[in-house]
Amino acid sequence: MKLRKVKVILYRVEAKTKETLFSFFDTAYRFVSAYGEPPSAVPEFKDAGIQESPPGISGASGTGETGTGKFRSLEEISEKVKACKNCGLHAGRKNAVPGAGAEQAFVLIIGEGPGAEEDLRGEPFVGRSGQLLDKMLEAISLSRLSNVYIANVVKCRPPGNRDPLPAESAACSEFLKAQIDLIKPKAILVLGRIAAQNLLATKEGINRLRGRFFDYKGIPLMPTYHPSALLRDENLKRPAWEDLKLFREKLRSLEPEYERKFAEGKLKRNSAGGKHIPGAGN
Numbered sequence: 001m002k003l004r005k006v007k008v009i010l011y012r013v014e015a016k017t018k019e020t021l022f023s024f025f026d027t028a029y030r031f032v033s034a035y036g037e038p039p040s041a042v043p044e045f046k047d048a049g050i051q052e053s054p055p056g057i058s059g060a061s062g063t064g065e066t067g068t069g070k071f072r073s074l075e076e077i078s079e080k081v082k083a084c085k086n087c088g089l090h091a092g093r094k095n096a097v098p099g100a101g102a103e104q105a106f107v108l109i110i111g112e113g114p115g116a117e118e119d120l121r122g123e124p125f126v127g128r129s130g131q132l133l134d135k136m137l138e139a140i141s142l143s144r145l146s147n148v149y150i151a152n153v154v155k156c157r158p159p160g161n162r163d164p165l166p167a168e169s170a171a172c173s174e175f176l177k178a179q180i181d182l183i184k185p186k187a188i189l190v191l192g193r194i195a196a197q198n199l200l201a202t203k204e205g206i207n208r209l210r211g212r213f214f215d216y217k218g219i220p221l222m223p224t225y226h227p228s229a230l231l232r233d234e235n236l237k238r239p240a241w242e243d244l245k246l247f248r249e250k251l252r253s254l255e256p257e258y259e260r261k262f263a264e265g266k267l268k269r270n271s272a273g274g275k276h277i278p279g280a281g282n
Helices: 005-010 015-033 076-083 088-092 118-119 128-139 166-183 192-199 227-232 234-254 259-269
Strands: 109-112 148-154 189-190 215-217 219-224
Touching: 076 166, 088 166, 109 166, 109 192, 128 227, 128 234, 148 166, 166 192, 189 192, 189 234, 192 215, 192 219, 219 234, 227 234, 234 259
Parallel strands: 109 148, 109 189, 189 219
Antiparallel strands: 215 219
16 A cells, blocks of 8 residues: 555544554555564554645645645744654654755755764754765855755654655655745755655666756756765765766756855855855855
8 A cells, every 4th residue: 555545544534543553554564665674653643633634745836835734934844843753753863853054045955864963963964974065065156054955854863874764754744845845946956865766756776866857846856976875985976076067057057146146155154254144145
């Protein structure tokens, strides 16, 4: 049974029945997929449903409407994420990681999920992968300080940095959908296999997806390698750079002045001692 159909069932029945169904489908999924994972913690179900409508990342509408109503700001999404108990990942988190960056972002970066350092600090991409990502973005005139917002498919760290389970990605999908709707980025850069497969609803691997542009609800979206993959295999750095150059060309076609604005914003930030100046470089 497809995950979305399972969600619809859980949406329509009472809390006790939902708990029973959740445990049944979780056991069946782990048996069929042979993941060998321990049972997922049962979410806190209510008679009204996990969400007021079944989630789906691919349903972005540009209105900010999601399963829990209309989010008015990224800050409101962050508060909802921090209080979320829609899947078992909440039980092991130190901090939820909603996202961070410029609210009026030109580009949205989407990764897989938080790692250990992100879990400790509650911010995305702050470990070694984050340091590399910042350098990669800087090379094409992008920065989380001025024109980029960074988010993940799942907002809590999976145990041992394992891949998020489909049910965990689905539980977070309303938040990512709302972030895309509110930010309205001109382009999306997707990091790694898990994020790309979730956004594009495909099972194709990152080697086949990277360096290609896809249409995501009218927004050009390009997958590339996750920075952690580049740290593990330096041979991937050259093709990743080729991807970034293609992405830069797309950005130039969308906003010819974006590099000049970035340089001016960077100069202002440096003059202010590195502090973020709202609107600088946007």
